[in-house]
Amino acid sequence: METVVLGGGCFWCTHAVFTLVRGVLAVESGYANGKGPQPTYEQVCQGDTGYAEVVRVQFDPAQVRLEALLEVFMAAHDPTQRNRQGHDVGTQYRSGIYCTSAAQEAQVRAWVQALQAQWPAGAPIVTEVEPLHNFWLAEDYHQDYFERQPHQRYCALVVQPKLAHVQALCAPHLRATG
Template sequence: MTTETLVLAGGCFWCTEAVFEQVRGVLDVESGYSNGQAEQPTYEEVCTGATGCAEVVKLTYDPSVIGVRELLAIFFATHDPTSPNRQGADIGTQYRSGIYWTTPEQAEMAHSVIAQLEAEGTFGAPIVTEVEPLRHYWPAETYHQDFFARHPYHGYCLAVAAPKVAKLRRTFADWLKPGID
């Protein structure tokens, strides 16, 4: 089986991870930090905004099952790509919207999807999602991995992640892994 990697920044990685862990064809989702200046930053360092790193999820997926277009459709439907450096109450450069590609085809698809969404006026505001090559990636600390799955009743998960997961289940039911309803 051939796999590909795509790294996405859509605000708090707990939320983005919670969504993509349920998507058919996504084989692994790992929370981490990417595309800043710091080497191997910690969560505390990233939270200051001084590292330039975004909270991201690294997706390993099977392109014979799900394509970049479908992954990006889910990504854009489950976060706000129009607010620079912000997702809801989470404010700072670490919460920016970003697509960090690992192949030229992913970059082309990202630009194509954004152009289509803009032409359709989907969000009623300009999309500010950055599209850049993946420059570096560091996994987040162990306690951040699978956070929603391990802490579904955590206040932040109930208020922010759960609605995104619910939207995924409503809007993209055909893309859910077997056994998830």
């Protein structure tokens, strides 16, 4: 089993996306790479903790390659937006890949660099790639949020369209549904 931590905007969206990916064993919403112990959602939203909203993704590399997870991640958010995703604005919504080993960090950096070379001119990828310094689980009510509240307004307007987009672009990497 391997772990990577991904920040791509609101963790409700990112969590919902990665529960669909074949080979993913667990997805947990949380906060990464900030200052201070055990941050709360309210503290993170104030914008002065340095934490990003993230998901910790545990996966079986025999079933899904890290590169496949990164492809899904890039399809699930806009890696060219700094400190925001859509209407969600703040440093906690930054795009980031937080690596759990030096080897993983080197692999991710090379992958992002290759992706940038293919990316449209004038749209630099601003996703930060850093070692994972710290991770704190988000409050219980954030875990599996979309799965528990699919009809909540934000879920209907933001999460569901994002899932449809990822399903259209990344079908080979997703679990069969139905």
